[in-house]
Amino acid sequence: MSEAVWRVLAERGFGQLTLRAVAAAMGASTGMLTHYFPAKRDLVRYAHSVAEERTLATLYRDIDVTGLAALRAYLLDVLALTPEAVAMNRVWVSFWDAAIGDPELAATETARYERWRAKLRPHVVAAFDKGEIPPGRNVDDVVASAAALTHGLVVQALFDPDRFPPDRQIQLIDDYLRTLTCPSTTESPT
Amino acid sequence: MSEAVWRVLAERGFGQLTLRAVAAAMGASTGMLTHYFPAKRDLVRYAHSVAEERTLATLYRDIDVTGLAALRAYLLDVLALTPEAVAMNRVWVSFWDAAIGDPELAATETARYERWRAKLRPHVVAAFDKGEIPPGRNVDDVVASAAALTHGLVVQALFDPDRFPPDRQIQLIDDYLRTLTCPSTTESPT
DNA sequence: GATGGTACATAACAAACGTTTGGTACGGAG
DNA sequence: CTCCGTACCAAACGTTTGTTATGTACCATC
Numbered sequence: 001m002s003e004a005v006w007r008v009l010a011e012r013g014f015g016q017l018t019l020r021a022v023a024a025a026m027g028a029s030t031g032m033l034t035h036y037f038p039a040k041r042d043l044v045r046y047a048h049s050v051a052e053e054r055t056l057a058t059l060y061r062d063i064d065v066t067g068l069a070a071l072r073a074y075l076l077d078v079l080a081l082t083p084e085a086v087a088m089n090r091v092w093v094s095f096w097d098a099a100i101g102d103p104e105l106a107a108t109e110t111a112r113y114e115r116w117r118a119k120l121r122p123h124v125v126a127a128f129d130k131g132e133i134p135p136g137r138n139v140d141d142v143v144a145s146a147a148a149l150t151h152g153l154v155v156q157a158l159f160d161p162d163r164f165p166p167d168r169q170i171q172l173i174d175d176y177l178r179t180l181t182c183p184s185t186t187e188s189p190t
Numbered sequence: 191m192s193e194a195v196w197r198v199l200a201e202r203g204f205g206q207l208t209l210r211a212v213a214a215a216m217g218a219s220t221g222m223l224t225h226y227f228p229a230k231r232d233l234v235r236y237a238h239s240v241a242e243e244r245t246l247a248t249l250y251r252d253i254d255v256t257g258l259a260a261l262r263a264y265l266l267d268v269l270a271l272t273p274e275a276v277a278m279n280r281v282w283v284s285f286w287d288a289a290i291g292d293p294e295l296a297a298t299e300t301a302r303y304e305r306w307r308a309k310l311r312p313h314v315v316a317a318f319d320k321g322e323i324p325p326g327r328n329v330d331d332v333v334a335s336a337a338a339l340t341h342g343l344v345v346q347a348l349f350d351p352d353r354f355p356p357d358r359q360i361q362l363i364d365d366y367l368r369t370l371t372c373p374s375t376t377e378s379p380t
Numbered sequence: 381g382a383t384g385g386t387a388c389a390t391a392a393c394a395a396a397c398g399t400t401t402g403g404t405a406c407g408g409a410g
Numbered sequence: 411c412t413c414c415g416t417a418c419c420a421a422a423c424g425t426t427t428g429t430t431a432t433g434t435a436c437c438a439t440c
């Protein structure tokens with residue numbers, strides 16, 4: 001079931017997630033689907049949970065580093081570095097569109113972002129504690145900008161994989177993390 | 191015509207852009223639309239050009255600053271700072287979804303990204319020349335990461351406007367620009 | 381004034397969608 | 411054995427979609 005939903009999701013995205021497509025993907029009838037999902041909305045919700053589960057499965061692995069290195073590891077997990085990660089990101093971008101028009105889905109996406117930032121946050125805190133990031137910046141701002149840079153990179157990589165191959169995506173993340181390590185200067189040089 | 195298309199686009203997004211919706215928005219019939227747009231694809235293309243035109247209208251204003259300040263001004267133009275900018279960004283996010291499933295639209299989005307980065311690039315170059323950004327970093331990488339941070343911020347602001355009010359979005363951009371001004375340090379402090 | 385192309389409206393079309401209905405198979409409870 | 415709820419299938423329904431067909435004003439040209 002979840003496998004069929006994911007296949008449709010990966011191939012056609014949230015906007016094209018249709019009862020018949022899912023039914024066909026699992027060799028069943030639309031009647032069976034309505035048996036489990038009284039309304040389309042329920043199928044969409046389930047599809048969202050499937051996507052989230054898959055995301056967490058690849059994301060919530062344990063990591064033996066701390067601070068900036070841990071932040072780096074988690075950001076890299078989100079990037080479009082493998083075909084599977086590309087499919088994953090395509091699904092989530094398509095979900096953005098669906099969520100924009102549906103307040104309920106929008107709320108779940110808001111919550112998903114909060115969870116993601118909450119997951120990144122302790123490692124940013126650790127980076128501050130270890131002195132990897134010099135004091136002076138707000139923790140939540142660093143978290144938000146790290147998330148922003150990563151997702152912005154994902155979108156660009158999705159539309160221009162040639163210009164944003166895996167190694168460049170990683171390098172751009174590393175460049176960003178390196179800038180975090182230098183002291184915040186309010187005044188400009190000279 | 192372009193006004194009606196834009197209204198539908200802003201209200202329902204690219205995925206819900208329908209012949210009848212556009213026809214209703216301009217008080218005409220679907221027959222008239224097919225007269226000008228033989229196929230749906232043509233209407234979508236036109237809608238894309240309408241969106242791009244609107245984007246450029248707000249973006250291609252002249253600026254009396256150079257270097258980092260100019261980069262800042264252009265990035266701020268993209269952010270979801272006003273209701274109009276929010277609508278604009280919602281349209282583009284919905285276009286991402288449409289483009290992911292359509293190679294032709296994907297190509298136009300790739301090109302649009304290239305144009306955006308090309309527009310930002312000279313100001314990054316100027317920032318290097320003025321010494322606002324210390325040497326050592328690749329110009330195109332700075333451009334790409336600036337674009338990434340901005341769009342990543344846009345998406346987060348779209349789904350969490352309370353947590354990302356205009357002043358915080360601006361502040362996050364300013365924080366990022368400030369980190370550009372400090373020398374790239376390969377080694378970590380102690 | 382006849383002719384023909386442009387600019388629409390009206391209406392119908394097939395396809396795809398979510399949903400509903402009627403029915404079948406089956407397995408445990410009484 | 412009977413009964414009944416669960417688990418499905420096949421088919422149809424009404425709606426919405428893009429598309430097409432037919433008809434009609436209008437305006438310019440000859």
